Amino acid sequence: MIDPMQLLHQRDGRLTRELLLEPGGFGLGRVPAKVKPDATTNMVCGYCSTGCSLKVHLKNGEAINLSPNTDYPVNLGMACPKGWEALTVLDAPDRATTPLLKDASGHQRPVDWPTALTAFVDNFKAIQEKHGKESVAFISTGQMATEEMALLGSVAKFGMGIKHGDGNTRQCMATAVVAYKQAFGFDAPPYTYQDFEESDVLVLVGSNLCLAHPIMWERVMRNKNKPEIIVVDPRFTETAMSATQHLAIAPKSDMDLFYGIARILIEHDWLDHDFIAQHTNGFAEFAEFVSTFTIERVTALTGLTEAAIRKFAETIHSGKRVSFWWTMGVNQSHQGVRTAQALINLALMTGNIGRPGTGANSITGQCNAMGSRLFSNTTNLLGGHDFGNPAHRAKVAGILNIDEAVIPNEASWAYNEILEGVLRGKIKGLWVICTNPAHSWIHQTQCRDILERLDYLVVQDMYHTTETAQYADLVLPAAGWGEKDGTLINSERRHGVIKKVRRAPGQALSDFSIFRLIADAWGCGDMFKEWTSPEAAFRIMQQLSEDQPCDITGIQGYEMLDAAGGVQWPFTKANELEELGLSAGDDGFNTPASQPAQRRLFADGRFCHADGRAKFIFEMPKTMPEPPSDRYPFILLTGRGTASQWHTQTRTSKSDVLRKLYPERIYVEINPADSRRLGIRSGEQVLITSQRGELDATAFITPSVQPGQIFIPMHYESANRLTDAVFDPYSKQPSYKACAANVMKK
Numbered sequence: 001m002i003d004p005m006q007l008l009h010q011r012d013g014r015l016t017r018e019l020l021l022e023p024g025g026f027g028l029g030r031v032p033a034k035v036k037p038d039a040t041t042n043m044v045c046g047y048c049s050t051g052c053s054l055k056v057h058l059k060n061g062e063a064i065n066l067s068p069n070t071d072y073p074v075n076l077g078m079a080c081p082k083g084w085e086a087l088t089v090l091d092a093p094d095r096a097t098t099p100l101l102k103d104a105s106g107h108q109r110p111v112d113w114p115t116a117l118t119a120f121v122d123n124f125k126a127i128q129e130k131h132g133k134e135s136v137a138f139i140s141t142g143q144m145a146t147e148e149m150a151l152l153g154s155v156a157k158f159g160m161g162i163k164h165g166d167g168n169t170r171q172c173m174a175t176a177v178v179a180y181k182q183a184f185g186f187d188a189p190p191y192t193y194q195d196f197e198e199s200d201v202l203v204l205v206g207s208n209l210c211l212a213h214p215i216m217w218e219r220v221m222r223n224k225n226k227p228e229i230i231v232v233d234p235r236f237t238e239t240a241m242s243a244t245q246h247l248a249i250a251p252k253s254d255m256d257l258f259y260g261i262a263r264i265l266i267e268h269d270w271l272d273h274d275f276i277a278q279h280t281n282g283f284a285e286f287a288e289f290v291s292t293f294t295i296e297r298v299t300a301l302t303g304l305t306e307a308a309i310r311k312f313a314e315t316i317h318s319g320k321r322v323s324f325w326w327t328m329g330v331n332q333s334h335q336g337v338r339t340a341q342a343l344i345n346l347a348l349m350t351g352n353i354g355r356p357g358t359g360a361n362s363i364t365g366q367c368n369a370m371g372s373r374l375f376s377n378t379t380n381l382l383g384g385h386d387f388g389n390p391a392h393r394a395k396v397a398g399i400l401n402i403d404e405a406v407i408p409n410e411a412s413w414a415y416n417e418i419l420e421g422v423l424r425g426k427i428k429g430l431w432v433i434c435t436n437p438a439h440s441w442i443h444q445t446q447c448r449d450i451l452e453r454l455d456y457l458v459v460q461d462m463y464h465t466t467e468t469a470q471y472a473d474l475v476l477p478a479a480g481w482g483e484k485d486g487t488l489i490n491s492e493r494r495h496g497v498i499k500k501v502r503r504a505p506g507q508a509l510s511d512f513s514i515f516r517l518i519a520d521a522w523g524c525g526d527m528f529k530e531w532t533s534p535e536a537a538f539r540i541m542q543q544l545s546e547d548q549p550c551d552i553t554g555i556q557g558y559e560m561l562d563a564a565g566g567v568q569w570p571f572t573k574a575n576e577l578e579e580l581g582l583s584a585g586d587d588g589f590n591t592p593a594s595q596p597a598q599r600r601l602f603a604d605g606r607f608c609h610a611d612g613r614a615k616f617i618f619e620m621p622k623t624m625p626e627p628p629s630d631r632y633p634f635i636l637l638t639g640r641g642t643a644s645q646w647h648t649q650t651r652t653s654k655s656d657v658l659r660k661l662y663p664e665r666i667y668v669e670i671n672p673a674d675s676r677r678l679g680i681r682s683g684e685q686v687l688i689t690s691q692r693g694e695l696d697a698t699a700f701i702t703p704s705v706q707p708g709q710i711f712i713p714m715h716y717e718s719a720n721r722l723t724d725a726v727f728d729p730y731s732k733q734p735s736y737k738a739c740a741a742n743v744m745k746k
């Protein structure tokens, strides 16, 4: 049992300082303290993975407004509505301002931090004593600072003995991670955003770039090569409308299409033989494999015409700089990894990688999904290392100065396995940080049932009203973006800084401080005594990254990141010598003098496998797990609805401006042919059912979905009542984008 008062006065007064100074706002963060009180300061946006830089305007040291940064190599003065409104959502009335503890009657009541920490420690320790250390797990995020992720992963796994911890990055990027690791030997998206402008052919697969990554799309619009833009998406999305070729593919038939394209490229000898011979393995087997993907077969499976498929192949061949981009239409599939690799294979066989305007490029989702991939200590051991590799464990133990025995020797269960673990009675306690599974996880009814079964659920969030926080035994109030320091890594591997420019409300604390408090309360604080601040944690991350493909040992702290307009990994000590002092890069942008050049990977054709070669990986496509049936004749697609909505809407629904930019109520897109047949008009209420549940929605009749398909945006609370808990076998990423459903007039 911990005495809260004793806790407050433990060692060197650190806790006291954090508890009293941070929430009360006796002084703002490190960086603003150094700028003039009414000056501006730059920081990267905390929503999507584009990583735009925002210029925050300060009054008396505190943020009062913001505008996009014109000097940053990512956004060049642009921002989308979410970025513009990023400060507004911090003031919402449902911000969590004190810890909340469920009392005997089941009501969440405000408590002070010492009480909350005691409840956290007592309950999780009691569960561990009764059911074993592995019976407590955590689920985290791609939306905290990298330093926070690294501290969480270290405290939980090395300090608290938690073995299983995963993140919402599983819902999002796991497929790309596995696809890259298997094909390239490391989770290494090779591109830089300049490639959007330097391609002459851009292939966008399962990506609605226009609204999910609007500023990346602006970069495409700046392309001066009159590029062919090929969009592969079952829906006629905003992005498809701006494309030169739209392939409205039958859902989940992408592998058939790309294998068919590979066959055509081989048939015509439209190959880069030198690249294949010098830098890849497995091409002969791949060529043999795709020989059965005849045009007849591919047209039948994809629903595309022979002419459209041949034109696609010809366009790839005629392009000098072809880039292949993919997002959730690929990753969220029952064969996501192999689909991503089918695209990677096209880039490899045509030598479209490592040069400007090329690449097999996975676009990340959340602001720091890349950070979570490298430093969250869930899928990988800190710094892109491998839990199963003894040398890696020894290296990490040495840098952290901890006993190697506390490092698990295998990776954690994946998100779905952790939830299944609850059903199997293996997981009894769960700590959910910066994610909202009761809304966002697949097959929602089952997910909520699982949350209810837990002996103890802790939710750490900015808002106490999230669907998941409703289930919590304990809510820990977190500071959000703008209220804390740290770094994020964007889609093009660029580390950028976030800063504390606002006081967090009430007693809310940065996640970093919460993790340190928990470590102290747990009794393992000494293990993390070097992690005194986010910047100290960044230095530890730098050491961890040494000699890895994501080496960032050359970055000279936050100040360099600030001055240089962010830095893309890798940035080794050697890079530092070469590139510091360089004036503008070779990109022609008006960037600060210290801006390092645009940096892409694999320019030398060397990949990260031991032999330096990339691998062709392929597998027979399988039919979709839940095809339409008599009872559920439609294929339900889900995804992003507008540029102004973010995921489960805890943040974006708090801005008056953003709320005006999207429909208030849940809607379903239905093709006119189907609506005529069913007698449904636009604006009418319809009932959508699947094997797992039902929901009411407003009908939106639009030819952007094909007959037999419907689309529902994920942002509304009930969307995942319908989705089917199907996972890619390698990445365990949920297949959110295709299940069988029915539509009925109400």
Ligand SMILES: Nc1nc2c(c(=O)[nH]1)N[C@H]1C(S)=C(S)[C@@H](COP(=O)(O)OP(=O)(O)OC[C@H]3O[C@@H](n4cnc5c(=O)[nH]c(N)nc54)[C@H](O)[C@@H]3O)O[C@H]1N2
Pocket (backbone or CB within 6 Å): 048, 049, 172, 205, 206, 207, 208, 209, 211, 212, 213, 232, 233, 234, 235, 237, 249, 250, 251, 252, 253, 254, 327, 328, 329, 330, 364, 365, 366, 637, 638, 639, 640, 641, 642, 643, 644, 645, 646, 647, 737, 738
């Ligand atoms: N405004 C806004 N922007 C966001 C987000 C947000 O919530 N709001 N979230 C961010 C995050 S975390 C992510 S992961 C990204 C997601 O960004 P995107 O992946 O671009 O967005 P989605 O709408 O989920 O899915 C993209 C497309 O996949 C298509 N699709 C569905 N099934 C298939 C298929 O079988 N094959 C193919 N080829 N396509 C298919 C859908 O029709 C959809 O248009 O967006 C990021 N940006």
Ligand SMILES: Nc1nc2c(c(=O)[nH]1)N[C@H]1C(S)=C(S)[C@@H](COP(=O)(O)OP(=O)(O)OC[C@H]3O[C@@H](n4cnc5c(=O)[nH]c(N)nc54)[C@H](O)[C@@H]3O)O[C@H]1N2
Pocket (backbone or CB within 6 Å): 143, 144, 168, 169, 171, 172, 328, 332, 365, 366, 433, 434, 435, 436, 437, 439, 440, 441, 460, 461, 462, 463, 466, 478, 479, 480, 481, 511, 638, 639, 640, 646, 647, 648, 649, 650, 651, 714, 719, 720, 723, 736
């Ligand atoms: N049907 C369907 N479902 C989907 C998808 C889909 O395409 N279709 N897409 C999936 C994808 S790609 C993703 S990434 C997930 C996203 O799913 P979630 O991660 O569940 O969605 P968010 O709304 O981003 O949740 C983030 C939570 O963190 C809180 N938060 C924000 N900043 C901070 C902070 O600094 N600290 C703390 N402690 N909390 C903070 C927010 O208030 C919010 O509650 O959804 C997935 N679900």
Ligand code: SF4
Pocket (backbone or CB within 6 Å): 045, 046, 047, 048, 049, 050, 051, 052, 075, 078, 079, 080, 081, 082, 083, 084, 213, 214, 215, 216
């Ligand atoms: S595009 Fe993404 S990073 Fe840029 S302002 Fe919008 S949400 Fe923020």
Ligand SMILES: [Mo]
Pocket (backbone or CB within 6 Å): 171, 172, 173, 365, 366
């Ligand atoms: Mo995502």
